[in-house]
Amino acid sequence: MPLFKYPPKVWEALRMKQGIYARLPKHYLKSLEQKEPTPVHWRPLGVQYRANPQTGHKERVQDVPIPIYYPPVSQDGLWGGEGWVSGYRYAKNDKLSTRLKKTWKPQLLKRELYSEILNHKFTITVTGRTLDLIDAAYGFDFYILKTPKEDLNSKLGMDLKRAMLLRLARKDTELYPDDPVKKEKVYEKYKQFEIPEEEAEWVGLNLVEAVEKQRQLEHKEPEPLFEACVDKLVEELRIQKLLEPHLTEKK
Amino acid sequence: MNMLSSGRRVLQDLLLQPAVRSFSLSPVQSTIIVERWWEVPLSKVGSPPRLHPRRHRVYKLVEDTKNRPKEKMELILTQTVPKLGGRGDTVFVKKAMGRNKLLAEGLAVYPSPENKQIFAEELRTVEFLKSSHLKINRMPVDEFHVNKEILCRQFLKRLDVVVPPHALSFPFETVKDVGDYWCEVQVNGIDTVRVPVSVLPYEDPSAAYQRQLKAKKQQQEAENISEPSDETEATVRAVVSDATVEAEAKPDEDSVREVSEASAPAGASASEKTAASAEPSDDKTAPPSDSPKKD
Secondary structure (H helix, E strand, O other): OOOOOOOHHHHHHHHOOOHHHHHOOHHHHHHHOOOOOOOOOOOOOOOOEEEOOOOOOEEEOOOOOOOOEOOHHHHHOEOOOOOEEEEEEEHHHOOOOOEEEEEEOOOEEEEEEEEOOOOEEEEEEEEHHHHHHHHHOOOHHHHHHHOOHHHHOOHHHHHHHHHHHHHHHOOOOOOOOOOHHHHHHHHHHHHHHOOOHHHHOOOOOOHHHHHHHHHHHHOOOOOOHHHHHHHHHHHHHHHHHHHOOOOOOOO | OOOOHHHHHHHHHHOOOOOOOOOOOOOOOOOEEEEEOOOOOOOOOOOOOOOOOOHHHEEEEEEEHHHOOOOEEEEEEOOOEOOOEOOOOEEEEEHHHHHHHHHHHOOEEOOOHHHHHHHHHHHHHHHHHHOOOEEEEOOOOOOOOEOHHHHHHHHHHHHOOOOOHHHEEOOOOOEOOOEEEEEEEEEOOOEEEEEEEEEEOOOOOOHHHHHHHHHHHHHHHHHHHHOOOOOOHHHHHHHHHHHHOOOOOOOOOHHHHHHHHHHOOOOOOHHHHHHHHHHHHHHHOOOOOOOOOOO
């Protein structure tokens, strides 16, 4: 039998449909689907068809993204979608001269960013682009809450998002418990991002963490066999007692 | 493999277009922008393009964002900042100054639509209060006096302005006489507006008395028009006191004289002008302190 029942390429997808993976919440599985990030290191055409500048006829065009490498340290900071662009370049920008290896890396800065919801100053490695994006979103909390997962491209970013959403969902106990005025102000500002607590708990978890969380939720202490046996015995004795004929003496 | 001459020119033309961004209106400010030297052949719809491992990895640097001229950022100030402006001003500053100084220390906020609305409302409040004049009718009660709480209530009743007691400062403590005074109201942040308050003699709200008053007023207006208007201060003062205060004006405090002249509607005397120029300069003094919102 030279062929498998399912081709190896679909094994990953099949694995997600059985066992504990199938019992994960649906909104979490939906968030795991890969989407394309906003282009950062290249300019997209944006259109499907355009007129060929030479001939003038309509032609179909496609956007081909540049492959970017995101080193593991990028997950501990907020790089704003930037990464290492590694490839080649032509010397003196001339196609007929030597081809040389080239890697472009972003410039990293360590900045202290204050979050209103979490009331804490975080020291994060950011890039200039991240700071511009924070300004465009009118605030650090807004930037974290508005950017989708693919654009944030950072475990730390998603963890911050999860913490903020949880704090907004549990606003009565956690959001500024000592200062009701500040609590109202901050809540009014960010209440458009509020989501139910069950969904907020799963935001930004990777697969391993999610599986562990689901396992914890489904975990039950094993019941001792003794109790089950005792219950069964009591039931049998009761039935036996009922089956015995009921003798009454006639006087 | 076709050469990239046509493709390259096309790409160069298209480089000027900003990329589509989901939430911000500014163009993409990437740090490094590259493009391919070799054109990728078009693939069928639905299948990914096939990339050559070396040829399609040769890139050319198009732009490095850090070499662009530095743009300035727009912020709205919340306090008076030297060399930039006062509260509510929209300023353009360098990004370094804005992020590290103004935003970090809370001296400014981002110009989001919500923030802009708050500051516009504040401005409207200040303008309204500047042009308003609180008139209280004296009740025919022996214990009549005007203090802070009564002023607050009068503000609410007559001008529909909610002024909490700690935002209002009444320098005269208790006032029992008819005349003109002033009080200071603190709006939201730091602005203190001086609102003139005048205590007028008792007016019976019943219809009969009102009709009497109306008749009297019309008589007096006719008299004023017939008399030639003099330019001396004494006659102006007399006319003014007749027009505003029905009964004889009791002697006011000397320090209040100027302000009462200013608040009087008629007259264009020099004292009024000096008082008017004194008022705006008073309003601009901004002692920082907390205060509530105006409804």
